[in-house]
Amino acid sequence: MATLLKHSAKYALSGRLARLCVHSRHGGLQCLQPCLLPHQRSASTGSKILVEMDNSTGIAVLTMKSPPVNSLSLDFLTEFSISLEKLELDRGCRGVILTSALPKIFSAGLDIMEMCGKSPEHCGEFWKAVQEMWLRLYGSSMITIAAINGSSPAGGCLMALACDYRIMAENPKYSIGLNETQLGIVAPFWFKDTLVNTVGNRVAELSLQLGLLYSAPDALRTGLVDLLVPEDKVLSTASQTMTQWLAIPGENAIGSNPRVSSSKVDLTPKVHMVDLSHSSESMCSLNWIPWTCSNRA
Numbered sequence: 231m232a233t234l235l236k237h238s239a240k241y242a243l244s245g246r247l248a249r250l251c252v253h254s255r256h257g258g259l260q261c262l263q264p265c266l267l268p269h270q271r272s273a274s275t276g277s278k279i280l281v282e283m284d285n286s287t288g289i290a291v292l293t294m295k296s297p298p299v300n301s302l303s304l305d306f307l308t309e310f311s312i313s314l315e316k317l318e319l320d321r322g323c324r325g326v327i328l329t330s331a332l333p334k335i336f337s338a339g340l341d342i343m344e345m346c347g348k349s350p351e352h353c354g355e356f357w358k359a360v361q362e363m364w365l366r367l368y369g370s371s372m373i374t375i376a377a378i379n380g381s382s383p384a385g386g387c388l389m390a391l392a393c394d395y396r397i398m399a400e401n402p403k404y405s406i407g408l409n410e411t412q413l414g415i416v417a418p419f420w421f422k423d424t425l426v427n428t429v430g431n432r433v434a435e436l437s438l439q440l441g442l443l444y445s446a447p448d449a450l451r452t453g454l455v456d457l458l459v460p461e462d463k464v465l466s467t468a469s470q471t472m473t474q475w476l477a478i479p480g481e482n483a484i485g486s487n488p489r490v491s492s493s494k495v496d497l498t499p500k501v502h503m504v505d506l507s508h509s510s511e512s513m514c515s516l517n518w519i520p521w522t523c524s525n526r527a
């Protein structure tokens with residue numbers, strides 16, 4: 231299922247985002263305002279996300295800047311997906327580094343306020359935006375690297391897992407993991423699949439059943455992250471790593487889409503986005519009963 235979703239991700243725009251993108255073409259989306267910086271750099275900043283594009287390297291840095299904890303609200307997720315889609319459509323952009331402007335926090339995951347006392351319609355829209363974020367990141371044809379410079383529980387961890395590579399600050403106070411069961415909720419199957427793809431069945435099984443949050447060193451040990459570096463080196467290491475990844479042949483490979491790197495599969499649209507909001511494990515489904523769902527990998 232994850233593979234299917236990944237393949238469908240790049241080309242599928244669900245309702246809200248599609249509407250906003252059309253809206254933006256008419257100049258109505260006020261949150262993304264481009265401005266030019268020296269040295270072939272350009273930047274666009276919304277209220278929650280800063281995108282800095284270096285045209286000489288093809289590397290964009292997408293910085294989450296939504297205090298206090300970069301929680302994934304509907305507005306945040308919408309801005310995030312739009313930003314990523316813009317980069318996806320920019321043929322000059324080949325790699326994206328995802329990081330946080332906030333001290334000590336990468337992302338606190340889904341915004342709890344979005345999940346309390348809201349209408350079913352709002353929940354549906356919110357949940358669709360969560361899916362969209364994941365589909366866009368996981369299915370991106372760009373190289374994606376998470377520069378994890380703070381704690382990253384639950385949905386924050388999912389964001390990092392959806393990237394191709396994870397570099398974390400080696401601060402033992404920072405933690406990362408899918409801790410949903412500790413909150414009395416179940417990580418949906420596609421969260422689970424993303425974790426299994428990274429750490430394997432047994433580690434994922436234990437992580438999900440116990441809702442484990444790993445310290446940075448333990449995250450490295452389990453394979454949840456790929457590299458630990460001193461805090462002040464997270465971003466520079468991510469840039470260096472990105473440069474190495476981008477040097478791998480791919481762009482001119484026979485039959486390849488010039489935008490799709492060698493590490494990515496053919497993303498020719500074949501299927502449309504699966505509406506997970508109607509799945510039995512979705513928060514919006516009438517059948518969604520958290521304690522009956524299994525997290526077994």
Ligand SMILES: CCCCC/C=C\C/C=C\CC/C=C/CC(=O)SCCNC(=O)CCNC(=O)[C@H](O)C(C)(C)COP(=O)(O)OP(=O)(O)OC[C@H]1O[C@@H](n2cnc3c(N)ncnc32)[C@H](O)[C@@H]1OP(=O)(O)O
Pocket residue numbers: 298299301302334335337338339340341342343345381383384385386410413415416417418512513
């Ligand atoms: C909770 C679920 C409700 C029911 C949902 C029902 C159905 C859902 C079905 C399926 C969904 C399954 C998937 C879920 C994925 C998720 O992401 S769930 C969210 C999980 N997130 C967390 O558990 C993170 C909780 N936060 C923390 O651990 C810490 O805050 C932190 C991020 C490590 C930061 O710690 P620190 O000490 O620096 O700061 P504070 O704790 O003092 O927090 C500061 C400030 O931020 C607010 N806040 C923290 N996390 C969130 C959040 N996720 N959403 C919104 N707001 C958050 C916190 O309340 C403080 O606010 P203040 O008191 O107003 O200053």
